[in-house]
Amino acid sequence: MNKGEPEREDYLPLFETRTARGRRLFRLFSASIFIAICFVWVYRVTYFPAGEAKAERLAWLGLFLAELWFSFYWSLTLILRWNPVLRSTFKDRLSSRYNQEALPGVDIFVCTADPGLEPPVMVINTVLSVMAYDYPPEKLSVYLSDDGCSELTFFALLEAARFSEIWLPFCRKLKDEPRSPEAYFRTELVGDSAMTKDWLCIKKSYEDLKIRIETITKLGRIPADIRKEHKGFREWGIVLSQHDHQTILQILIDGRDANAIDIEGKVLPTLVYLSREKRPKYCHNFKAGAMNALIRVSSRISNAPIILNVDCDMYSNNPEAIKDAMCFFMDEKKGHEIAYVQYPQSFYNLSKNDLYSSSLRVIVELELLGFDANGGPSYIGTGCFHRRASLCGKKYSKEFKGEWRGPNKKIEESASFLEETGKVLASCTYEQDTDWGNEMGLKYGCPVEDIITGLSIQCRGWRSIYFNPERKAFLGVVPKTLLQYLIQHKRWAEGELQIFLSKYCPVIYGHKKIPLKLQLSYCPYFLWAVNCFATLYYVTVPSLCLVKGILLFPKMSCPWTLSFAYAMIAGCIKSLGEFICCGGTFQGWLNDQRMWMFKRTTSYFFAFSDTLARMFGFSESTFVITEKVADEEISQRYEKEVMEFGTPSVMFTILATLAQLNLFGCVLGIRNVAADDVPVKVLDQFGLQIILCCVLVMLNQPIYQGLFFRKDSGKVPSSVTYQAIVYALLACTIAMY
Numbered sequence: 145m146n147k148g149e150p151e152r153e154d155y156l157p158l159f160e161t162r163t164a165r166g167r168r169l170f171r172l173f174s175a176s177i178f179i180a181i182c183f184v185w186v187y188r189v190t191y192f193p194a195g196e197a198k199a200e201r202l203a204w205l206g207l208f209l210a211e212l213w214f215s216f217y218w219s220l221t222l223i224l225r226w227n228p229v230l231r232s233t234f235k236d237r238l239s240s241r242y243n244q245e246a247l248p249g250v251d252i253f254v255c256t257a258d259p260g261l262e263p264p265v266m267v268i269n270t271v272l273s274v275m276a277y278d279y280p281p282e283k284l285s286v287y288l289s290d291d292g293c294s295e296l297t298f299f300a301l302l303e304a305a306r307f308s309e310i311w312l313p314f315c316r317k318l319k320d321e322p323r324s325p326e327a328y329f330r331t332e333l334v335g336d337s338a339m340t341k342d343w344l345c346i347k348k349s350y351e352d353l354k355i356r357i358e359t360i361t362k363l364g365r366i367p368a369d370i371r372k373e374h375k376g377f378r379e380w381g382i383v384l385s386q387h388d389h390q391t392i393l394q395i396l397i398d399g400r401d402a403n404a405i406d407i408e409g410k411v412l413p414t415l416v417y418l419s420r421e422k423r424p425k426y427c428h429n430f431k432a433g434a435m436n437a438l439i440r441v442s443s444r445i446s447n448a449p450i451i452l453n454v455d456c457d458m459y460s461n462n463p464e465a466i467k468d469a470m471c472f473f474m475d476e477k478k479g480h481e482i483a484y485v486q487y488p489q490s491f492y493n494l495s496k497n498d499l500y501s502s503s504l505r506v507i508v509e510l511e512l513l514g515f516d517a518n519g520g521p522s523y524i525g526t527g528c529f530h531r532r533a534s535l536c537g538k539k540y541s542k543e544f545k546g547e548w549r550g551p552n553k554k555i556e557e558s559a560s561f562l563e564e565t566g567k568v569l570a571s572c573t574y575e576q577d578t579d580w581g582n583e584m585g586l587k588y589g590c591p592v593e594d595i596i597t598g599l600s601i602q603c604r605g606w607r608s609i610y611f612n613p614e615r616k617a618f619l620g621v622v623p624k625t626l627l628q629y630l631i632q633h634k635r636w637a638e639g640e641l642q643i644f645l646s647k648y649c650p651v652i653y654g655h656k657k658i659p660l661k662l663q664l665s666y667c668p669y670f671l672w673a674v675n676c677f678a679t680l681y682y683v684t685v686p687s688l689c690l691v692k693g694i695l696l697f698p699k700m701s702c703p704w705t706l707s708f709a710y711a712m713i714a715g716c717i718k719s720l721g722e723f724i725c726c727g728g729t730f731q732g733w734l735n736d737q738r739m740w741m742f743k744r745t746t747s748y749f750f751a752f753s754d755t756l757a758r759m760f761g762f763s764e765s766t767f768v769i770t771e772k773v774a775d776e777e778i779s780q781r782y783e784k785e786v787m788e789f790g791t792p793s794v795m796f797t798i799l800a801t802l803a804q805l806n807l808f809g810c811v812l813g814i815r816n817v818a819a820d821d822v823p824v825k826v827l828d829q830f831g832l833q834i835i836l837c838c839v840l841v842m843l844n845q846p847i848y849q850g851l852f853f854r855k856d857s858g859k860v861p862s863s864v865t866y867q868a869i870v871y872a873l874l875a876c877t878i879a880m881y
C-alpha cells in the first residue's frame with residue numbers, strides 16, 4: 145500500500161501468494177553440490193597434464209571449459225528455484241464484490257495458420273471451448289485469426305457458430321467437465337439419467353458436425369450449394385493464394401444482435417473470423433503479425449480491456465479460468481500493477497512416460513513459480529490473459545487503475561459497417577511508419593515473439609503473474625515425432641538466443657527497469673542454445689579419448705573422484721527429486737535426460753549456427769509451424785513410446801553418429817579392461833570415463849534400436865545409418881592416429 149492511502153483493515157484480497165515448501169532443503173543440497181563442483185575445479189587446475197602431449201592437454205582443457213560452462217549454467221538455473229511461490233484465488237470474493245455487470249469484457253484470440261497441420265475440427269473445438277466460459281456471454285468475444293486463409297477453416301467456424309447454439313446451453317448444465325466437445329465426448333457419461341437424452345442428442349449433433357467438416361476438409365474445397373449459405377464465401381472468389389489475398393473479416397455472431405441467441409434464448413458471445421491481408425512483397429511477422437492485426441480489429445469491434453490469447457490447439461479445460469484471472473486483475477490493492485496472467489502450457493496427448501519430455505514439466509511446475517517470485521513469469525505465447533493497455537505499449541503508472549466498466553461494444557454501428565472499417569486495420573500497409581511490432585503490440589523479428597514481448601512489458605514497469613491451478617486451464621497437443629520436437633525446440637532456442645544477443649538482452653535492456661533477479665531468470669532460457677558446445681564436447685571427447693587411451697578423470701582410487709562422483713550423483717538426485725515432485729515418473733526422468741542430450745547436440749547446435757547466420761545476414765527468420773496431427777501408424781508407435789525417426793534429417797545423422805561413437809568408446813573401454821593383465825588397473829584408471837560412456841550408451845538406446853533392430857517405417861532411414869557409420873568410424877580412426 146502506498147503511503148498516504150488509508151489502510152483498510154477490512155480489506156480482503158482476491159488472491160493469495162504462498163511460498164513453496166522444501167526450499168531450505170533444496171538450498172542446503174544445492175550448496176553441497178556447489179562445494180563438490182569447486183573441488184572439481186581445484187582438481188582440474190592442480191592436475192593439469194602440463195607435461196603431456198598436446199592432444200592430451202587440449203582434451204583436458206576443453207573438458208575443463210565444458211565443466212566451467214555447466215557449473216555456470218547450473219548456478220543460473222538455481223535463480224529460478226530459489227524462491228518459488230504459489231498463487232491461489234478467491235472467486236467467491238470476486239463474485240460477491242462485483243456483479244456480472246461490473247466484470248470487464250474479454251476478447252479471446254485464437255490463432256491458426258494452416259488447415260493441413262492444424263485441422264479445422266481441432267480449431268473449432270478450441271473456439272467452442274472458449275465460447276463456453278463461465279462468464280457473461282455478452283462480455284465475451286472470440287476472434288479466430290486464420291493465417292492460412294482457408295475457406296475450409298471458415299466453413300468449420302461457420303458450423304461451430306451454429307453448433308454453439310446447442311452446445312453453450314448444454315455446457316451450462318455441466319459442472320467441471322471440459323468444454324471442448326471432442327474432449328468432453330471422449331469421456332463416458334456417468335450418473336444422471338435426466339442428462340442421458342440430452343447427452344446422446346448433442347453427441348449425435350457433434351458427430352454429424354465433425355463428419356461434415358472432415359468430409360469437406362478431405363475434399364479440399366467448398367461445394368457450390370454450401371457456398372451459397374454465407375456471403376463470406378464470396379471473398380474467396382478473389383483470393384489469389386494463401387500468401388496473396390485481401391483481408392477477410394466476417395462477424396459470424398454479432399453479440400449485440402437480438403437474434404444472436406442460443407436455443408434457450410440466452411445471448412451468444414460474439415464470434416469473428418479474420419484473415420489479415422497478405423501480399424508477397426510484405427513481411428507478415430508470423431504469429432506476432434496475426435496477433436497485432438487481431439488487437440486492432442478487436443478494438444474496433446468489442447475493445448475489451450482484457451485479452452486472452454490461445455494457440456488453436458489449446459482448448460479451455462476449465463470454465464472458471466477467466467474468473468481466476470480476474471481475481472488478479474481486479475484485486476484492489478495489487479491488480480493495477482499486473483499486465484498479464486500466464487497459465488502453464490499443458491497437454492492432453494502426452495505418452496505415459498512422456499517419451500519426448502514435451503510436457504516441460506519442471507519448467508511449468510517449478511521454474512515458472514520461481515520466475516513469478518523474481519518479478520513475474522515470461523509470456524509464453526498461449527494461455528495468457530493480457531491487459532489490453534499494457535499489451536498496446538502503455539507504461540505502468542500508479543495512477544492508472546484500469547477502466548473495467550463502460551460500454552465495450554459500440555452499439556450504433558452495423559456489423560457490415562464494422563467489417564468494412566475493420567478490414568483496413570488488418571491491411572499490409574496499416575503498420576507502415578507506426579510503432580506496431582515495436583513498442584505497440586507483440587514485437588516483430590523474433591521467432592519467440594511471446595518472450596520478447598513479455599520482457600518489454602515488464603521493462604515498462606508492469607508485473608506479471610503465473611497461475612498454475614490444480615485443474616489445468618488449457619490443454620494442447622505436443623508433437624508426436626522426434627523431428628517435429630527437435631525443430632520446435634530449435635525455433636525456441638534460436639529465438640531466445642537472438643534476444644540475448646540483441647539490444648533486448650535482459651541484463652542490458654532490463655538494467656534499472658526490472659530487478660536483477662528477474663533479468664537473470666530469463667538467462668537460462670536465453671542461453672539454451674549455448675549449451676550445445678559443452679554438451680557436444682562431453683559426449684564426444686571422453687569416448688574418443690577412451691578409444692585412444694587418454695586419461696581425463698581422476699583414478700577411481702583417488703579421493704578426487706569423490707568430488708566428481710558427488711557432483712554427478714547428487715546432481716542427478718536433485719534433478720530426479722524435482723522431476724518426481726513435479727509429478728513425473730522415473731522413466732519420465734530418464735526420457736527427460738535423454739531429450740536434453742538430444743536437443744543440446746542437435747536443436748541447440750543449429751539454433752546457435754542459424755542465429756549467427758542471421759545476425760550476419762545470411763538467412764532470414766522463419767517460423768516452422770508444429771504439426772498437430774500424425775497418421776495412424778505414427779500415433780500407435782507414439783502410444784507405445786517407440787521413438788519416431790522415419791525421415792532423413794541432418795539432426796538424425798548427428799544423433800546416430802554420436803551414439804555410435806559412444807558405443808565404440810564403451811566397447812573399446814570394456815575390451816581394454818578385459819584384455820589387460822590386471823583388469824583392475826585399467827578399471828581404476830579409466831573407471832569414470834567408462835561409466836560416462838556407459839551412461840551415454842544407455843541414454844542412446846532408442847537410437848541403436850532405430851539403427852539396427854527395428855523394421856517399421858519409423859526406424860532410422862538407411863541413408864542416415866550409412867552416413868553415421870562412416871562418420872563415426874572416421875572420427876575413431878582420426879582419434880586413434
Ligand SMILES: O=c1ccn([C@@H]2O[C@H](COP(=O)(O)OP(=O)(O)O[C@H]3O[C@H](CO)[C@@H](O)[C@H](O)[C@H]3O)[C@@H](O)[C@H]2O)c(=O)[nH]1
Nearest residue numbers: 255256257291430431434455456525526591592632769770
Ligand atoms: O505465421 C503464423 C505461424 C503460427 N501461427 C500460430 O501460432 C501458434 C503457435 O504455433 P505452433 O506451431 O503451435 O508453435 P509452438 O512451438 O507450439 O508454439 C509456442 O511457441 C511459439 C513461439 O515460438 C508461440 O507463439 C506459441 O504461442 C507457443 O505456444 C499456432 O496457433 C499457429 O497457428 C500463426 O498464427 N501464424
Ligand SMILES: [Mn+2]
Nearest residue numbers: 455457620770
Ligand atoms: Mn503449439
